[in-house]
Structures are given as C-alpha cells and as structure tokens.
Amino acid sequence: MRTLFLFLAILLLSCISSCRSDFETVPSSGDLFFSRDTVYLDTVFRNIGSSTYQLKVYNKSKKDISIPTIQFKNGLHSKYRMSVDGMSGTNGRIFSNVTLLAKDSLFIFIETTADVSDADPKSFLYTDKILFDTGPNQQVVDLVTLIKDAIFLYPSKNADGSKETITIEDKNIEGFYLNENDPENGNELIFTKQKPYVIYGYASVPEHKTVQFQAGTRVYFHANSGIYVGKNATLQINGFVSTTEFLEHEVIFEGDRLESNYDEIAGQWGKIWLGKGSLNNSINHLTLKNATEGLYIQNTNKTITLIKNTQIYNCVNYGILAENAKIKGSNIVINNSGKANLFCSFGGNYEFTHCTFNNNWNNYNQVAVSISNLKENTSNDGNDLIEAAFNNCIIYSTYADALRLDKAANVTFNYKLTNCLLKSSNKEIGADSEHYANIILNESPQFLNVTKNQLYIDRTSSAFAKGYPAYLISADILGNTRTLPPDLGAYQSRDFPEKKK
Incomplete structure (x- = not known):
C-alpha cells in the first residue's frame, strides 16, 4: 500500500509539473527586438502634452519570457509617461515582471509633458531612456523630445x-x-x-x-x-x-x-x-x-x-x-x-x-x-x-x-x-x-x-x-x-x- 501511495504521489507531482510548464516563463535574456531604437517625439511647448508615440517590443524566441523591469532611466522623476500593453505600472514610469509570450509582441505608448526648464538650455532637447531589465541583460531605447522649436x-x-x-x-x-x-x-x-x-x-x-x-x-x-x-x-x-x-x-x-x-x-x-x-x-x-x-x-x-x-x-x-x-x-x-x-x-x-x-x-x-x-x-x-x-x-x-x-x-x-x-x-x-x-x-x-x-x-x-x-x-x-x-x-x-x- 505504501508503495502504491508513493507511486501515486510521484505521478501527481509529475502531472502538476507538466501542467505548470504550460504557463511558466523564463527570465528575459536580453534578446528583445524593437520597432525602433530611438523614439522621436514632436516639439513640446511649455506644459503642453505631446502626442502619443508607439514602440513595439518583440519576443522572437520559442519561450514565454518575463521582463523583470521596464522603466525610465530617470525613474519616477521622468517627464515621460508610458503604458505597457494597457498597464499603467507605477505612475506610468516603472513596470515589474512583464510577461511576453513566445513569438509575440507588446505595445508601449509614450507621452510627455515638460517645461522649457526641463530641457538642455543649449539644444532645447529633453532626453531619457527606456530600460528593459538590468545588469548584463539590459537593453535600451532612447527617447528624444524637442522642448523648444528645433x-x-x-x-x-x-x-x-x-x-x-x-x-x-x-x-x-x-x-x-x-x-x-x-x-x-x-x-x-x-x-x-x-x-x-x-x-x-x-x-x-x-x-x-x-x-x-x-x-x-x-x-x-x-x-x-x-x-x-x-x-x-x-x-x-x-x-x-x-x-x-x-x-x-x-x-x-x-x-x-x-x-x-x-x-x-x-x-x-x-x-x-x-x-x-x-x-x-x-x-x-x-x-x-x-x-x-x-x-x-x-x-x-x-x-x-x-x-x-x-x-x-x-x-x-x-x-x-x-x-x-x-x-x-x-x-x-x-x-x-x-x-x-x-x-x-x-x-x-x-x-x-x-x-x-x-x-x-x-x-x-x-x-x-x-x-x-x-x-x-x-x-x-x-x-x-x-x-x-x-x-x-x-x-x-x-x-x-x-x-x-x-x-x-x-x-x-x-x-x-x-x-x-x-x-x-x-x-x-x-x-x-x-x-x-x-x-x-x-x-x-x-x-x-x-x-x-x-x-x-x-x-x-x-x-x-x-x-x-x-x-x-x-x-x-x-x-x-x-x-x-x-x-x-x-x-x-x-x-x-x-x-x-
């Protein structure tokens, strides 16, 4: 009887493990692909919001992945905002454990509202970066905004x-x-x-x-x-x-x-x-x-x-x-x-x-x-x-x-x-x-x-x-x-x- 119970327990654990593989993800390994490496936003005048710009992120691998973090380099202080596949994250600036299925893509929509004082005084450009993951797997998309006519x-x-x-x-x-x-x-x-x-x-x-x-x-x-x-x-x-x-x-x-x-x-x-x-x-x-x-x-x-x-x-x-x-x-x-x-x-x-x-x-x-x-x-x-x-x-x-x-x-x-x-x-x-x-x-x-x-x-x-x-x-x-x-x-x-x- 004990042998039969042990066999059934192992079989049950095996089934559970097999079922979990259907929805488990692996961490992103820095192999994301992007629709563009730099997102240019139109001229932004003092405290007037920009149009919304789109960035598409692709997972071309055969595995479902989890991106540990998606955030701006300037974090919560960034003058940019984004939504990731409809999610707003933390104040539209920091996102954690974002799932991206195999052979699939997600959309990031980016906006900004900034003052002239936020820009570089010589070039009138306001810049930031979207950081995908951290450490050696980190990938970057640049953001460039004209705060004054350029x-x-x-x-x-x-x-x-x-x-x-x-x-x-x-x-x-x-x-x-x-x-x-x-x-x-x-x-x-x-x-x-x-x-x-x-x-x-x-x-x-x-x-x-x-x-x-x-x-x-x-x-x-x-x-x-x-x-x-x-x-x-x-x-x-x-x-x-x-x-x-x-x-x-x-x-x-x-x-x-x-x-x-x-x-x-x-x-x-x-x-x-x-x-x-x-x-x-x-x-x-x-x-x-x-x-x-x-x-x-x-x-x-x-x-x-x-x-x-x-x-x-x-x-x-x-x-x-x-x-x-x-x-x-x-x-x-x-x-x-x-x-x-x-x-x-x-x-x-x-x-x-x-x-x-x-x-x-x-x-x-x-x-x-x-x-x-x-x-x-x-x-x-x-x-x-x-x-x-x-x-x-x-x-x-x-x-x-x-x-x-x-x-x-x-x-x-x-x-x-x-x-x-x-x-x-x-x-x-x-x-x-x-x-x-x-x-x-x-x-x-x-x-x-x-x-x-x-x-x-x-x-x-x-x-x-x-x-x-x-x-x-x-x-x-x-x-x-x-x-x-x-x-x-x-x-x-x-x-x-x-x-x-």
Missing part, C-alpha cells in the same frame, strides 16, 4: 522598413539629400540660429547646390552621422567672432549626447566630408567636437578650401584629413586626435599660418602634424606634394615627435616650416635650411590647460613674440589684435590670473 533631419523609411541611403564612392551610406523646398522644414540648405538642428545619417548637399551655416547655428549629430558635400557642391560656414562665453556667433558641430559626461568623449559622430569634386568650400568660426574625423577634405576640383578661426577637438582619427587637397588655413586650433591633428596625405598644396596643433592623445604613435605624398594605408601610390607651408605655427605633442614626414620616391615633396615652435627628435633640423627656418625646437608653449582645450599662451611661453611679421594675421582666433612681433599659434598672448592662484 529641426530633425534624418533619412526617410523605405516601403520595406529600411532607411534611405545615398551613394558615396560606390558605397551605400545611410543618409539623405538636403532639400531647399522641404514641405516641413523649408530650405534645408540654409542653417540658421533660430532653431537647433539634429542630424541622423549623412546629410548630403545636391550637385550644383551650396549649403550655408549662418552665424550662431548649432548642429547636433547622432552616431555615424555627418555632412557630405559631393561633386560640384559647396559648403559655406559663416560664423564670426563672439563677444561672450556663450559663443553666440560661432557655428558649433557636436554629438547629440548632451549629458555633461559626454562633453569630451571622442567618436560620437562621423565627419564633415568635402568629397572629390566639391568646390570653393569655406569655413570661418567653426567649433567642431568629438567626431571620428573632423574634416575630411579630398581633391576639391583644384579649388582652395579656406579654413579660418576654427577649433577642432577630440577626434578618434584626425582633426583634418586632407587627401590631395588644396587648403589655406589660418587661426586654426586642433587638440587631441587619435592619429594626427592634421594629416596632409597623397600630396596636395597646403598653407597654414598662425595655427596651433597640439596632441596629447594617449597613444605613443600619434603626432600633431603628418605630411605625406602617399595615400593613406598604402606604400607605393605617390602623388606630388606641391607645397606644405607652416608659418608662425605651434606644432607640439606629449611624445618626442609632433611632426611625421612620409615621402614616396620619385614624386615631389616640398614642405617648409618658418618661425614655428616644434617638438621633434630630429637632430638634423638645425642644419636643414631648405625645410626649416627660425625654429624653436623642443621648448614648451606652456598652454593654459590642455585637458580643457585651453591652448592660450602668456608672456612666459616660448612662443611669445617669436613670429615673423611678414606672415602676420592681424587678429587672432578670438578677434584680439596681434602685437608686433607676433606670437606663434592661433592666440594672442595674455595674462592668466588663474595661473597665479
């Missing part, structure tokens, strides 16, 4: 759900063409200071068109985004000197991650690409930050690219990558690049006056300036370097050599540094009058604060009053009048009270 520029979606692309050098890249008669944004070829811009993908300038950035324009780029200027197209950046710390007349390009801990993080977006055949490009008073490459300038149809009063900081590869280009630059400051601040590659024709190139990137192989008549990543494809002239410049680095020269045989390689402060281990410089004149070798420029991109100098700097007057640019990058003899680099020297503290 313009989103991004690729459209094709009928099959893929995003619009443009063709650059036989490659399809996620992007779109700027439209001078866009039904919503108007003329997208004229960027103004009236609203900030947020760009997703590469914004391309159509052939025979010019894109203009007026003084005070602010442009924020998403990951892998940028601007492409192709054949017979032109870029004009028309900033001018500002009078306050807010850089009110500067044109500013940076990533769209607005949290303070992203202020100096390199590689947040792509580059400004002046492609082969673009024409008569000009840049004045641009501040560019945290790109993969700041400016990529290819052979621009033998026309000169003018770059003046421009600052480029924290680029993963190069601040300026020039490829058989023709550039005339003055009052340029480039600080911290993974490979080189300035790379003049595959020959070309270059003139830089009163520029400051400094590289403290944490990589022993990086330099401030690299000059080559070879094509990048090749060893035998040479092209004439007609000229690479550096006048009244600072070329400095953490490491022994701030200047790299890479010469191909049997092609022209003309370069000269005149009245420059240079860091180099080359012991032949003093005797090489063909390529170097009045060089201040291996003396510190004593910048104010390199980590804060403050490459200003004072009277204690070895660059003070060492310039050649014939190459004088009358005003420095900040609009200050230069004295005679001029200082080297992009900044007129000044006193720093903070140094005395």
Whole structure:
C-alpha cells in the first residue's frame, strides 16, 4: 500500500509539473527586438502634452519570457509617461515582471509633458531612456523630445522598413539629400540660429547646390552621422567672432549626447566630408567636437578650401584629413586626435599660418602634424606634394615627435616650416635650411590647460613674440589684435590670473 501511495504521489507531482510548464516563463535574456531604437517625439511647448508615440517590443524566441523591469532611466522623476500593453505600472514610469509570450509582441505608448526648464538650455532637447531589465541583460531605447522649436533631419523609411541611403564612392551610406523646398522644414540648405538642428545619417548637399551655416547655428549629430558635400557642391560656414562665453556667433558641430559626461568623449559622430569634386568650400568660426574625423577634405576640383578661426577637438582619427587637397588655413586650433591633428596625405598644396596643433592623445604613435605624398594605408601610390607651408605655427605633442614626414620616391615633396615652435627628435633640423627656418625646437608653449582645450599662451611661453611679421594675421582666433612681433599659434598672448592662484 505504501508503495502504491508513493507511486501515486510521484505521478501527481509529475502531472502538476507538466501542467505548470504550460504557463511558466523564463527570465528575459536580453534578446528583445524593437520597432525602433530611438523614439522621436514632436516639439513640446511649455506644459503642453505631446502626442502619443508607439514602440513595439518583440519576443522572437520559442519561450514565454518575463521582463523583470521596464522603466525610465530617470525613474519616477521622468517627464515621460508610458503604458505597457494597457498597464499603467507605477505612475506610468516603472513596470515589474512583464510577461511576453513566445513569438509575440507588446505595445508601449509614450507621452510627455515638460517645461522649457526641463530641457538642455543649449539644444532645447529633453532626453531619457527606456530600460528593459538590468545588469548584463539590459537593453535600451532612447527617447528624444524637442522642448523648444528645433529641426530633425534624418533619412526617410523605405516601403520595406529600411532607411534611405545615398551613394558615396560606390558605397551605400545611410543618409539623405538636403532639400531647399522641404514641405516641413523649408530650405534645408540654409542653417540658421533660430532653431537647433539634429542630424541622423549623412546629410548630403545636391550637385550644383551650396549649403550655408549662418552665424550662431548649432548642429547636433547622432552616431555615424555627418555632412557630405559631393561633386560640384559647396559648403559655406559663416560664423564670426563672439563677444561672450556663450559663443553666440560661432557655428558649433557636436554629438547629440548632451549629458555633461559626454562633453569630451571622442567618436560620437562621423565627419564633415568635402568629397572629390566639391568646390570653393569655406569655413570661418567653426567649433567642431568629438567626431571620428573632423574634416575630411579630398581633391576639391583644384579649388582652395579656406579654413579660418576654427577649433577642432577630440577626434578618434584626425582633426583634418586632407587627401590631395588644396587648403589655406589660418587661426586654426586642433587638440587631441587619435592619429594626427592634421594629416596632409597623397600630396596636395597646403598653407597654414598662425595655427596651433597640439596632441596629447594617449597613444605613443600619434603626432600633431603628418605630411605625406602617399595615400593613406598604402606604400607605393605617390602623388606630388606641391607645397606644405607652416608659418608662425605651434606644432607640439606629449611624445618626442609632433611632426611625421612620409615621402614616396620619385614624386615631389616640398614642405617648409618658418618661425614655428616644434617638438621633434630630429637632430638634423638645425642644419636643414631648405625645410626649416627660425625654429624653436623642443621648448614648451606652456598652454593654459590642455585637458580643457585651453591652448592660450602668456608672456612666459616660448612662443611669445617669436613670429615673423611678414606672415602676420592681424587678429587672432578670438578677434584680439596681434602685437608686433607676433606670437606663434592661433592666440594672442595674455595674462592668466588663474595661473597665479
């Protein structure tokens, strides 16, 4: 009898266990799929609620799962609200143990009501994230809301759900063409200071068109985004000197991650690409930050690219990558690049006056300036370097050599540094009058604060009053009048009270 009872008990437990498998779930393993990775909500004015936006979440596995938590990164303090498959959770902001059946999906509906004071004061964007689970299984969907008028520029979606692309050098890249008669944004070829811009993908300038950035324009780029200027197209950046710390007349390009801990993080977006055949490009008073490459300038149809009063900081590869280009630059400051601040590659024709190139990137192989008549990543494809002239410049680095020269045989390689402060281990410089004149070798420029991109100098700097007057640019990058003899680099020297503290 006892044996029969034990058998029946085991059989009953087995049946119960078998029945429970029909409704038991397993924890989510971080393999959710989403209808979009970022939810963009329309412009929200002061304390007026937004429309409702939809996010669809998919479980493509063969198992019923339980998502331990779905919540906003800002938790109960978020200005967003959501419902998850009709559930309101805790104040519409935190949800626990949400079941999602195998091969099924759930809907999340998102709204916001926010004040202008909730937004970033520079970009007028309010952002948050929806966090699915925690720890290593956590997945994230970004939320972006315009609290004050702004313009989103991004690729459209094709009928099959893929995003619009443009063709650059036989490659399809996620992007779109700027439209001078866009039904919503108007003329997208004229960027103004009236609203900030947020760009997703590469914004391309159509052939025979010019894109203009007026003084005070602010442009924020998403990951892998940028601007492409192709054949017979032109870029004009028309900033001018500002009078306050807010850089009110500067044109500013940076990533769209607005949290303070992203202020100096390199590689947040792509580059400004002046492609082969673009024409008569000009840049004045641009501040560019945290790109993969700041400016990529290819052979621009033998026309000169003018770059003046421009600052480029924290680029993963190069601040300026020039490829058989023709550039005339003055009052340029480039600080911290993974490979080189300035790379003049595959020959070309270059003139830089009163520029400051400094590289403290944490990589022993990086330099401030690299000059080559070879094509990048090749060893035998040479092209004439007609000229690479550096006048009244600072070329400095953490490491022994701030200047790299890479010469191909049997092609022209003309370069000269005149009245420059240079860091180099080359012991032949003093005797090489063909390529170097009045060089201040291996003396510190004593910048104010390199980590804060403050490459200003004072009277204690070895660059003070060492310039050649014939190459004088009358005003420095900040609009200050230069004295005679001029200082080297992009900044007129000044006193720093903070140094005395």
